[in-house]
Every structure is written in structure tokens, then in C-alpha cells.
Amino acid sequence: MFISRNPKRFSVSCLQLEGETHSWFCVSAFVNVDKKSKQKVKCGTRIKTRKRNIAAPLDPAAFSDAVVQIYLDNAGDLELIAKSLESADLNFSRYGDTFFEVVFTGGRTQPGTTKPDEGERHPYSIIDCEPTRELILPSVIYIQKILRRKPFLIKNLENVMRRFLQSLELFEENERKKLAIFTALAFSQKLSGLPPETVFQPLLKDNLVAKGLVLSFITDFFKEYLIDNSLDDLISILKRGKVEENLLDFFPSAKRSPEGFSEHFTKEGLVPLVEYNEKKIFEVKLKDMKSALTTQITEEVDISEVIETVKQRVKDAKLPDIEVVRILWDVIMDAVQWSGKNQQQNANAALRQVKTWATLLNTFCTNGKLELELMYKVQMQCYEDAKLMKLFPEIVRSLYEQDVLAEDTILHWFRKGTNPKGRQTFVKALESFVNWLEEAEEEE
Known part of the structure; x- marks a missing residue:
């Protein structure tokens, strides 16, 4: 430390403490500025400067590749994958949507679509498996475990499901069936916090209804859900999804009638639903x-x-x-x-x-x-x-x-x-x- 004894200015130099890049430690007592004014500096005062928040660049591609690699390294074993994800240093809070894209489609999708984007992919996704409950149920249980450990991801699951359901025309017929089976099993397993509105409201898009895609999806959903649940359980979900009063809205306009409803679901073997609707x-x-x-x-x-x-x-x-x-x-x-x-x-x-x-x-x-x-x-x-x-x-x-x-x-x-x-x-x-x-x- 160096001290100047100039009669008009008593200056003090400060030492920078080791490891503190933005703080200085003052060691003087009094400083005479001039004859007309005096300034006191308290001994031992720490003067902090504001730190700058340095935002990390958004890189969903790198995150997606890392998750895909975990799938590949564990050969699609969902138990091992869940453990690896738990110990991995990945920013799920920032790339939650990307994570569920990898779960559903095997890799990252182009923004706002269901189309595959560049980058690594894995063959163990929901879309890549056969459209059977035995093969899709493990993915539902796997997601349930992930959400229990990271409950903040439920909003990301909602985002991805809403986007996929609003884009049913971009999926193949058997892929839509897989989504319907997954959705039914998700409700059967009471997937953490998944609200029915997230599923049913996006389906009521005029173009999807007119093409009959929604009726096909909802039929597969009803049939799968009623395997493990009662009609009362189904009606409860429909009420919470705010569609129980307007089930005919799932039908194309040409078939939108009580007779059309009864004919379609009777043919599909859902007689209890027909009887409920008639009542x-x-x-x-x-x-x-x-x-x-x-x-x-x-x-x-x-x-x-x-x-x-x-x-x-x-x-x-x-x-x-x-x-x-x-x-x-x-x-x-x-x-x-x-x-x-x-x-x-x-x-x-x-x-x-x-x-x-x-x-x-x-x-x-x-x-x-x-x-x-x-x-x-x-x-x-x-x-x-x-x-x-x-x-x-x-x-x-x-x-x-x-x-x-x-x-x-x-x-x-x-x-x-x-x-x-x-x-x-x-x-x-x-x-x-x-x-x-x-x-x-x-x-x-």
C-alpha cells in the first residue's frame, strides 16, 4: 500500500482481495479532499459493484443430441435412461419442450411443426413403436417418473402435446393411433397434473374435424381408456375437458347428428357410450x-x-x-x-x-x-x-x-x-x- 502525504490530498490505494474480482477492500481512515470539504471513508467497508448476467446461448440442438445419445447408450432401456438423465448435467428447465420432442419422435422437431430437424435421432420413441398398449405403457410410466423428479416439466409436456394434437394431419394414421393410445394410458395412469383441456380443446380445430381425423383419434382414445376404466370415469374426464356437453363437435358436419353418433360408436363397440348419449x-x-x-x-x-x-x-x-x-x-x-x-x-x-x-x-x-x-x-x-x-x-x-x-x-x-x-x-x-x-x- 502506498500513501501520499500531499497537504491538499491524502490518498489511499486499496488492495484487491484474492478471489474477489468485483470488490475492493478499503484500509484508510480519513481522506482530506481540500480545505473546504472533508470526506470520511469507514475502515473495512466492502464496496460491491453490480455483476453482469451473462446469458448462455440457446442451443436446443446440443441438448437434443445429448438426450438422444443417452437413449442410444442405454439401448432404449427406459429404466437406465431415466437414471442417466437424473445424473446428467442437462438444462431441462430451458429445453423441456425439446426433451419431450425426443421422447415422442426420437429427436428434435422443426419449430412449430412435427417434422424432424437436423441432428441425432434414436429409434425408441413413442412414434417409432408398434401401436399397442403393451409397448406404449412403459413410456407413460417412464414420463411419470421424470415428472415426479422434475415436476416443472409438466408445462412442457402440455406444450408438446398441444402442438402435436393441433397438427394431427402431419402424422400418419398409425402414428395418430399411437398418440391416442398414449393419451388414454396417460389419463388411466393419472399422469402427474396433465389437464384434460390440454388434450381435448386443441382437437376442436375445424380443418381437423372436417377431415375426420379428430373422430378417428377420439374413437381410439375412448376404446383404449375404457379397457381399464368405467364410463363414469370417462365422462368425468370429458367434463373436466369441457367437451362433455358437445361430443357431436368431434364429428364432421355431414355426420353430426344423434343418429350419426349412435351409428358410429355402436359400430365401434362402444354401446355404453351410445346409451349414455341417448339418455x-x-x-x-x-x-x-x-x-x-x-x-x-x-x-x-x-x-x-x-x-x-x-x-x-x-x-x-x-x-x-x-x-x-x-x-x-x-x-x-x-x-x-x-x-x-x-x-x-x-x-x-x-x-x-x-x-x-x-x-x-x-x-x-x-x-x-x-x-x-x-x-x-x-x-x-x-x-x-x-x-x-x-x-x-x-x-x-x-x-x-x-x-x-x-x-x-x-x-x-x-x-x-x-x-x-x-x-x-x-x-x-x-x-x-x-x-x-x-x-x-x-x-x-
């Missing part, structure tokens, strides 16, 4: 009919117009008579203006509604079986709704007086009714009315 369509039709009738009854539309609406809906939707009777009772009672806790007012309102719409009920309760179904509906509603519990005999009597229920139907329910909910209570409540019916029958 769903049926429920939608019932819901639409109920909504339309509720509006008409609430607005007190002329009863003849309501009857025509029901007939047209039944014809268009091919609804069974028994469902029509159930819906009619529901919408009639839903339109009652309940007053609250006043039991007599509630009774009057319900009985008034029955009397008002008795003709509607009578039009569609055309035989004893349908009349009995109506009695069961009344029984269930009175059992489930506390304010109607004591109204059961009065409602039945009113339906009888309006010629909706026949005497034989009421007696059959009383003697042989099969619905157990509240039956003992209701039988006792209806006993006096039934006795009156039997006495009248004997007099006749």
Missing part, C-alpha cells in the same frame, strides 16, 4: 319441454294451446307417455302460488291449480297405468314437501272429481301400491275416502 339427449328434451310448459302455465295460456304444445313436443322428441304425465304434474304444481305457513291457503291454492288444469292431465292420462303413475307422483311430492303432507287425500279426491283418476286406479293404489315412501301415512289418510268409494260401488 343425455332424452334429458335435454324433457328439460326443454318442462321449461316451455312452465312458461305457458305460469302465464295462464289457454289450455287448448298448452295441449297442442305438449302433443307437438311429444311427437318431435318421441317422449314416452309416462314421462309426459310426470312432467305435467311437476309444472302444474311448480306454478302454484304458495302463501307460506297458512295450511288452508296452501291447500286451496293446490286444489285450485288441480281443478284449473285437470283437462290437461285428463288428455294425457289415457289408461290405468298412467293414472297410477300420476298417483305415485302425487304421493312422492306430498312425502317430500312438508306443506303438502296433509293434502294427499284432498288432491286425490279432487283428481277423482275432475275425472283424472278412476275409482279402480285409486282402489288399486290403496290395496296394492308399491311405492313405500309415506305409504302407511297416506293409506290411513285416504281410508275414509276409499270406504266411501267401496260403499258407492256396493250400492251400484
Whole structure:
């Protein structure tokens, strides 16, 4: 260290500490700058300068070649490959997409495509194997292990799958089948964090759907997934993928109909899926009919117009008579203006509604079986709704007086009714009315 004793300037030179390239260590006490000012420098103060962040150049090609070499060195043994990748000094956080390109296609692909890029390749990829679950399942398990050790790679897996699924036309038919099998097995094995939206939403591209590629892919997916899982599991995945409500969107426009759906999946051996879809369509039709009738009854539309609406809906939707009777009772009672806790007012309102719409009920309760179904509906509603519990005999009597229920139907329910909910209570409540019916029958 050298110190100048100039009266106008007291200078201090600092020593650079060994191993510290950007810091200096000051060893002086006071520095006189001039006569008018003084500056203190604390002894032992470390003055740090900002370090520059030197970004490493992006080199996915070198990363890809390194991963491919690991595959080749281990002859495609996925257990050994996973161990080698774990110990390798590779930047997965930067080249995650490239890693999954190597897993799926055997090497790096050109940016934004599925086409092979220059560089090393290996023959042990998902695309290179046979389209069977026995050969593809090990790759799913292998990826699962990788993701458990490096969970941040799930986003890269999503990126690559989304890109491949949006480019199905660039794959051969058997390659698309392999992707479908892999996807089904990935969900079966609950591959870490893979969201169903990643799979299903990219498929809804108009050009892919129009060519029938999506229908072929989704059919292979359904068939493979249902080998190990139930239909309820499949529906759950479809719901999370936000496609359960619009399965027909997977069909080309020429085949996009309930009949086309049933024909295609019946031919493919997926009868449970066909039955589920038919049930769903049926429920939608019932819901639409109920909504339309509720509006008409609430607005007190002329009863003849309501009857025509029901007939047209039944014809268009091919609804069974028994469902029509159930819906009619529901919408009639839903339109009652309940007053609250006043039991007599509630009774009057319900009985008034029955009397008002008795003709509607009578039009569609055309035989004893349908009349009995109506009695069961009344029984269930009175059992489930506390304010109607004591109204059961009065409602039945009113339906009888309006010629909706026949005497034989009421007696059959009383003697042989099969619905157990509240039956003992209701039988006792209806006993006096039934006795009156039997006495009248004997007099006749």
C-alpha cells in the first residue's frame, strides 16, 4: 500500500482481495479532499459493484443430441435412461419442450411443426413403436417418473402435446393411433397434473374435424381408456375437458347428428357410450319441454294451446307417455302460488291449480297405468314437501272429481301400491275416502 502525504490530498490505494474480482477492500481512515470539504471513508467497508448476467446461448440442438445419445447408450432401456438423465448435467428447465420432442419422435422437431430437424435421432420413441398398449405403457410410466423428479416439466409436456394434437394431419394414421393410445394410458395412469383441456380443446380445430381425423383419434382414445376404466370415469374426464356437453363437435358436419353418433360408436363397440348419449339427449328434451310448459302455465295460456304444445313436443322428441304425465304434474304444481305457513291457503291454492288444469292431465292420462303413475307422483311430492303432507287425500279426491283418476286406479293404489315412501301415512289418510268409494260401488 502506498500513501501520499500531499497537504491538499491524502490518498489511499486499496488492495484487491484474492478471489474477489468485483470488490475492493478499503484500509484508510480519513481522506482530506481540500480545505473546504472533508470526506470520511469507514475502515473495512466492502464496496460491491453490480455483476453482469451473462446469458448462455440457446442451443436446443446440443441438448437434443445429448438426450438422444443417452437413449442410444442405454439401448432404449427406459429404466437406465431415466437414471442417466437424473445424473446428467442437462438444462431441462430451458429445453423441456425439446426433451419431450425426443421422447415422442426420437429427436428434435422443426419449430412449430412435427417434422424432424437436423441432428441425432434414436429409434425408441413413442412414434417409432408398434401401436399397442403393451409397448406404449412403459413410456407413460417412464414420463411419470421424470415428472415426479422434475415436476416443472409438466408445462412442457402440455406444450408438446398441444402442438402435436393441433397438427394431427402431419402424422400418419398409425402414428395418430399411437398418440391416442398414449393419451388414454396417460389419463388411466393419472399422469402427474396433465389437464384434460390440454388434450381435448386443441382437437376442436375445424380443418381437423372436417377431415375426420379428430373422430378417428377420439374413437381410439375412448376404446383404449375404457379397457381399464368405467364410463363414469370417462365422462368425468370429458367434463373436466369441457367437451362433455358437445361430443357431436368431434364429428364432421355431414355426420353430426344423434343418429350419426349412435351409428358410429355402436359400430365401434362402444354401446355404453351410445346409451349414455341417448339418455343425455332424452334429458335435454324433457328439460326443454318442462321449461316451455312452465312458461305457458305460469302465464295462464289457454289450455287448448298448452295441449297442442305438449302433443307437438311429444311427437318431435318421441317422449314416452309416462314421462309426459310426470312432467305435467311437476309444472302444474311448480306454478302454484304458495302463501307460506297458512295450511288452508296452501291447500286451496293446490286444489285450485288441480281443478284449473285437470283437462290437461285428463288428455294425457289415457289408461290405468298412467293414472297410477300420476298417483305415485302425487304421493312422492306430498312425502317430500312438508306443506303438502296433509293434502294427499284432498288432491286425490279432487283428481277423482275432475275425472283424472278412476275409482279402480285409486282402489288399486290403496290395496296394492308399491311405492313405500309415506305409504302407511297416506293409506290411513285416504281410508275414509276409499270406504266411501267401496260403499258407492256396493250400492251400484
